[in-house]
Amino acid sequence: MPQLDTSTWLLTILSMIFTLFALLQLKISKHLYSPTPKPTPTKMQEQQAPWNHTWTKIYLPLS
Template identity: 60%
Template sequence: MPQLDTSTWLITILSMILTLFIIFQLKVSKFNYPLNPELKTISMNKHVNPWETKWTKIYLPLSLPQQS
């Protein structure tokens, strides 16, 4: 059974890493970044939930002052 030749593995792995790095750099360099980033105004919309405006007989006495 022949022995596995590992003498070229270092060159192969290093060249692969270098190639991936170059490809990544080329991809990133073609990306268009905004020149002057500005903050966006976020409008906070108040959503009315049905349980905020609707009271039932079970919940209403709990909000009243306690009676002795």
């Protein structure tokens, strides 16, 4: 049974890691970031319920 030749695996893995690192750096360098990020103010939204605008009459139970 022939032996598996693993002598080039180190070179292959190192070149793959270097290539992925270079591609990642190129993608990150092309991304535009805003120079001064400003937080956007969040507004609280009020829930509009139907009983907020109209008057409702509450009846007492019959005794």
